[in-house]
Amino acid sequence: MIIESILPTPNIFDAKRVLCIQPHYDDNDIAAAGTLTLLHQNGAELFYLTATDDLMGVVDHSLSNEEAAKALKRDQFAAGKIIGVKEQYWLGYPDAGEYDYFALRRDFLKYIRMIQPDFVVTVDPWLTYEAHHDHIQTGLAAAEAVIFAGLTKIPSSDPTVDSAYKEHDIKGIVFYHTREPNQVMDISATWETKIAAVRCYEAQFNQADMDRLIMALDAKSRQVAAGESFARGEPLKVLHTSALHCGF
Numbered sequence: 001m002i003i004e005s006i007l008p009t010p011n012i013f014d015a016k017r018v019l020c021i022q023p024h025y026d027d028n029d030i031a032a033a034g035t036l037t038l039l040h041q042n043g044a045e046l047f048y049l050t051a052t053d054d055l056m057g058v059v060d061h062s063l064s065n066e067e068a069a070k071a072l073k074r075d076q077f078a079a080g081k082i083i084g085v086k087e088q089y090w091l092g093y094p095d096a097g098e099y100d101y102f103a104l105r106r107d108f109l110k111y112i113r114m115i116q117p118d119f120v121v122t123v124d125p126w127l128t129y130e131a132h133h134d135h136i137q138t139g140l141a142a143a144e145a146v147i148f149a150g151l152t153k154i155p156s157s158d159p160t161v162d163s164a165y166k167e168h169d170i171k172g173i174v175f176y177h178t179r180e181p182n183q184v185m186d187i188s189a190t191w192e193t194k195i196a197a198v199r200c201y202e203a204q205f206n207q208a209d210m211d212r213l214i215m216a217l218d219a220k221s222r223q224v225a226a227g228e229s230f231a232r233g234e235p236l237k238v239l240h241t242s243a244l245h246c247g248f
């Protein structure tokens, strides 16, 4: 019996409720907006949870932290409207700052138990040469929270959520920003939507940087689709949740 028959790679188009956990305001959309738009069009509800306050990347240094936070949220709501995000949540950990891994994991447990997603989408914490600690912490804490969601002896940050929680099934986890994809999603039909959403993130990019980002996304989307029957793709690692422990 091959392992794939016991732990089959889940089909992300079975997703009904998708929790997308990102380090910064724009990560979900830059990496996976094409796929997430497809899932929304397929009837899935999308929930975004952002770990940090993202204040370090705001380009206009004349803005106060309050003004910068407002601008970031304005951009994220505009992008979310384009993609079809149902709900946005923020944890406000200091961007590129010092914070506790286990506090982050407790918060992720809370939102997983509260939202009860059937898929969790997040950043690949094992991306080789990833130097940004927010990405490593967020991806790892999200993956751990996925495997611990049903273990209610492990508390989340909200006892009320924990006591109301009824065990539910998480079919799979999807990592973006990965160097080891096992699927390339055909995003040819949602490419324009993705780019329209990415362009909303004005607080974090000046015009030249935004244009460079779009050029890079354009090249990457074509590069990963080489040899496929479609023009543009997003590389993803899609795993059965039981594959997140001991190498299955």
Ligand SMILES: [Zn+2]
Residues within 6 Å of the ligand: 023, 024, 027, 135
């Ligand atoms: Zn990021």
